[in-house]
Amino acid sequence: MGGVCSRKQEQDIEDSSPGEYCKSGSLKRLTPSFSYPMMSFHLQNGECPSLLDLCIQRISQDIDRYSSMSILPRDISQQVFNELVRSHRLTAAFLEAFRDCALQDLYLGEYAGVNDSWMDVISSQGSSLLSVDLSGSDVTDFGLTYLKACENLLALNLNHCDHISDYGLKYISGLTNLTSLSFRRNNAISAQGMSSFSGLVSLVKLDLERCPGVHGGLVHLQGLTKLESLNLKWCNCITDADMKPLSELTNLTSLEISRSKVTDFGVTFLGGLQKLSMLNLEGCLVTSACLGSLAELPALSTLNLNSCKLSSNGCEKLSQLGNLKTLNLGSTDITDACLAHVKGLTKLESLILDACKVGDRGLANLAGLRQLKCLELSETEVGSNGLRHLSGLSSLEKINLSFTEVGDNGLRKLRGLSSLKSLNLDARHITDAGLAALTSLTTLTDLDLFGAKITDSGTNYLKSLKNLRSLEICSGGLTDAGVKNIKELSSLMFLNLSQNGNLTNKSLEFISGLTGLISLNVSNSRITSAGLRHLKPLKNLRSLTLESCKVTAIDIKKLQSTDLPNLVSFRPE
Known part of the structure; x- marks a missing residue:
């Protein structure tokens, strides 16, 4: 189904993280692997660009006129380089102008055309070069020989370099x-x-996510005593035998070994890691028995046991993890009985229980978690009655109740959540009457109503939620009259109205006033190419989805070239 809403939100996006490289065509991330200062010349009304900005822009536009940037101060050359990358104007020929410029940062992750022929100029930066990102490039083993001249290099990113x-x-x-x-x-x-890693004695962070051949190689990390962060997510070759070398890494604070073959026995080797604060065991073969070993980790504050072999039997040791701030027990076999051992974890700020066998009785154990900010209860047996136990959690900012038994009556019990910013109600039992109970939640910034029985009159209640930044109503019950109420939500940045088959070009006319929109989805509607003219004021729009509408990619590309300069993702494409 084109343009369908994301029902489980971030949890359904496979192990993605900010700035992560994705070689597929889908645009999950809009930023490079490393963050760097991005220049923007789309100024607000009344703003004046600095003289430096104008110089950088002009040099970048006329780059073909310059044979060398080396006569410029290094910081100016660096900014010109960054602007050429941002605008996708840097070519192998233009790169030559930056030879011997003593640049410090070369962020070329996911940049088209990067290969071994670029490495000579990269290496010419010499001892000045501090960080390089070549993710997704065609650089080969031979290309890496050039890096020997960059002895002061601090950060090197070679994600998804297939060669x-x-x-x-x-x-x-x-x-x-x-x-x-x-x-x-x-x-x-x-x-x-x-074995080549054994000499990198200054390493603080090592990322080997999705490297399926590293089983047995962790022994070479034993001497890296400064290592604080190790990412081995989705390395399904990792076994208990690989855990023993990690016991030597006493400065380790973050360890991710999700989707591996590690069992309870392997976890016992982590007992000496007194500084370990974050541990990701998602999808591993561990059971409730591993909690005894985890109780020996005094600094542990973030624990992910999603999709592990946990059950309520043996969960007593959870109560000993008193420093936990984030706990993920999603997609396990725990029941209400397990939550009795969560009751004493008063430092918890985030608790994920999605797809667990917990219900209203279990929520009574959460009433004392006064610092809780995020609670995920999607696909559980929770109903309206259980929400009364949450009414006193004044710090709660996000709650996910999608695919639960919560109905209109339950939403009235949320009125006391004065800090609530994000509410997911992908629920079949929510109607216009339920929305009336939300009018007091004036702090809401994100509201997801996928599958709810919302009609045009229901959107009238949304007008009081002036702080809403994200709104999804994909129920199929809206017409243009309902969208007319949404046009007053001037803070909206993300709007998803897909699956509402009665929406016409009139809806786009109403939406045209929401100039802060970054993402818009109106798929499976009656919108046509003629309605695209109403989107011209949306200069900040970066993602536009109009699948199963009478709109072609050619129509959208024309709009992009003339009026929407920031649009980088659109469908149909």
């Missing part, structure tokens, strides 16, 4: 100042190749 193997790793083994190294999604790195 880099064990052979290339030896060329970075001498970069002993490296503090951050990332090789996500590399099928060629093996345990033998990881």
